[in-house]
Amino acid sequence: xxxxxxxxxxxxxxMGTRTLWSELDLALSEGEFLAVLGPNGTGKTTLLKVLLxxxxxxxxxxxxxxxxxxxxxPEVGYVPQQQAFDRTLPIRGRDLVRFGVDGHRWxxxxxxxxxxxxxxxxxxxxxxxxxxxxxxxxxxxxxxQRLRIAQALLGDPTVLLCDEPLLALDMASQRAVTRLIDxxxxxxxxxxxxxxxxVNPVLPYVDRILYLVRGRWAIGTPAEIxxxxxxxxxxxxxxxxxxxxxxxxxxxxxxxxxTEPGAHAHxxxxx
Amino acid sequence: MGIGFxxxxxxxxxxxxxxxxxxxxxxxxxxxxxxxxxxxxxxxTSELAFTGAVAGLLIANNxxxxxxxGALIVATLIGLLGxxxxxxxxxxxxxxxxxxxxxxxxxxxxxxxxxEALNILFGNIFGISSSQILLLGLxxxxxxxxxxxxxxxxxxxxxxxDVARARGVRTGLLGIVFLFVLAVTVTxxxxxxxxxxxxxxxxxxxxxxxxxxxxxxxxxxxxxxxAVIAAxxxxxxxxxxxxxxxxVLIVAISFxxxxxxxxxxxxxxxxxxxxxxxxxxxxxxxx
Numbered sequence: 216x217x218x219x220x221x222x223x224x225x226x227x228x229x230m231g232t233r234t235l236w237s238e239l240d241l242a243l244s245e246g247e248f249l250a251v252l253g254p255n256g257t258g259k260t261t262l263l264k265v266l267l268x269x270x271x272x273x274x275x276x277x278x279x280x281x282x283x284x285x286x287x288x289p290e291v292g293y294v295p296q297q298q299a300f301d302r303t304l305p306i307r308g309r310d311l312v313r314f315g316v317d318g319h320r321w322x323x324x325x326x327x328x329x330x331x332x333x334x335x336x337x338x339x340x341x342x343x344x345x346x347x348x349x350x351x352x353x354x355x356x357x358x359x360q361r362l363r364i365a366q367a368l369l370g371d372p373t374v375l376l377c378d379e380p381l382l383a384l385d386m387a388s389q390r391a392v393t394r395l396i397d398x399x400x401x402x403x404x405x406x407x408x409x410x411x412x413x414v415n416p417v418l419p420y421v422d423r424i425l426y427l428v429r430g431r432w433a434i435g436t437p438a439e440i441x442x443x444x445x446x447x448x449x450x451x452x453x454x455x456x457x458x459x460x461x462x463x464x465x466x467x468x469x470x471x472x473x474t475e476p477g478a479h480a481h482x483x484x485x486x
Numbered sequence: 487m488g489i490g491f492x493x494x495x496x497x498x499x500x501x502x503x504x505x506x507x508x509x510x511x512x513x514x515x516x517x518x519x520x521x522x523x524x525x526x527x528x529x530x531t532s533e534l535a536f537t538g539a540v541a542g543l544l545i546a547n548n549x550x551x552x553x554x555x556g557a558l559i560v561a562t563l564i565g566l567l568g569x570x571x572x573x574x575x576x577x578x579x580x581x582x583x584x585x586x587x588x589x590x591x592x593x594x595x596x597x598x599x600x601x602e603a604l605n606i607l608f609g610n611i612f613g614i615s616s617s618q619i620l621l622l623g624l625x626x627x628x629x630x631x632x633x634x635x636x637x638x639x640x641x642x643x644x645x646x647x648d649v650a651r652a653r654g655v656r657t658g659l660l661g662i663v664f665l666f667v668l669a670v671t672v673t674x675x676x677x678x679x680x681x682x683x684x685x686x687x688x689x690x691x692x693x694x695x696x697x698x699x700x701x702x703x704x705x706x707x708x709x710x711x712x713a714v715i716a717a718x719x720x721x722x723x724x725x726x727x728x729x730x731x732x733x734v735l736i737v738a739i740s741f742x743x744x745x746x747x748x749x750x751x752x753x754x755x756x757x758x759x760x761x762x763x764x765x766x767x768x769x770x771x772x773x
Contacts, residue, residue, distance in 0.1 A: 267651075267652045269651060269652065285654075286651065286652065286653070286654040287652075287653050287654020287655075288654075291652070293649055293652040293653075295646075295648050295649055300645075303696045303697055303751075304521065304645065304696075304700075305517060305521070305695075305696050305699065305700050305701065305702045305704075305705040306641075306645050306700065306702055307700045307701060310645075310701075310702055311645070311646070314641075314642045314645075314646060314649065314650070314653075315653075317638060318638055318639065318641070318642035318646075318650065318653060318655070319638070319639055319642065319650070319653045319654050319655045320638055320639070321635055321636065321637075321638065321639065322634065322635065322637060322638060323634055323637045323638070323703075324637065324638055324641075324702070324703060348700075349700070350700035366649070
């Protein structure tokens, strides 16, 4: 077996006196789709920041394609959640995508044929050519997220990190965006780390789930993790997992359960 | 006595040159100011350039040097205390109020001509010496050079800070550098239109330009063009209508650009949106 493309060993992150998660072991190989679930504030996004090299581990080791992560790593593509852009923000779809090529370099954005071809091809690949010249503030969330994926894939990254990319999208857009991400991992073999509140929209693609709850974690296939026993143990309260057709619903008699992967969406991050 | 008559005099030529230099710098920073939602920071640094200018008058009889130092101190304070956008607004408000109080206090000790102090607030473009033109020119070149250098990462950091950080852009550092560029530009502009009307060159042309194009580079070109036309146009008009202060005419022209852009802008935007037809199909995964 080849070396894992993403690897965490005994990884611990502390913020001040609080331990977000500790002794996390994780290894992702080619083409694997990992969904990261859990309530707010349990360090799902922090896990991505560790892999992006923006947050250091308090203990343990992390490797991305065999090397310690660092900001600006071309091996990593990053898709954030959609955001509300001002309607008059002077940025077109293609400008947003182009940041993926040379946004971090010094100087003016001079016209450059090679760059333009790259951006055009990337826009084409996600089906965003039609609105490439429209201001981003006028685009729908789904359109914006296609651009985000184009931006992330431009540098041909080895690993794809997604932070709630489906948040506040309608069902059709959720499906379209997920399909694009899935295409990438099948065609290029990029492992995907997918942070989400809701597992159901991505369930058909998920290989394994990392479930974080207040410093505790569990990892395994959806069938292993999404059971009443496992989640009750994680949350430390009585939790029931119900499977309705292809959807999982997590319910609890106690109101304390902060976020369920499928019962209802928490759009508290939405703007 | 019209425009042609005044243009024979060095004071009028200097004024035109100064207005041009200031307008270019302002037009250049304007789009970034708006994208970074820092209009209030412009207002704050320019008003506190007033406090610095009064201090400069008192200590060294040099309001420009005082204003520069004052604006840089304020930029540093805003940078240190208001890194997060949510805090920045209130931080600037607090610094602005305290600094203005200090300025008024200092003004009490100034026994020169009251007009000297008023000039700081409302601008005085006449009576600019050749050496001041040189200084303004150097500042304009420095501002343009720094912004040219940091253009791409600054735009990236302004539009999309999270992804920019992930891509290795040092967003915090760029924010501080931009604040200093802004402080210097604003101080320079305050000499011409006064600290109270700086926004008319640093914000209005860029705000107008944004309504006419979504292309970030074109917006900057338009912003510079409108700022220059407003500054030099206002000045030339003031030669014709000698009773009106040039800063008033500068503000009037730039405001007229903005109103016109607001009227024309929606038509421009809807045409563009219509041209990019078909996204709904793509949205459904059918495109």
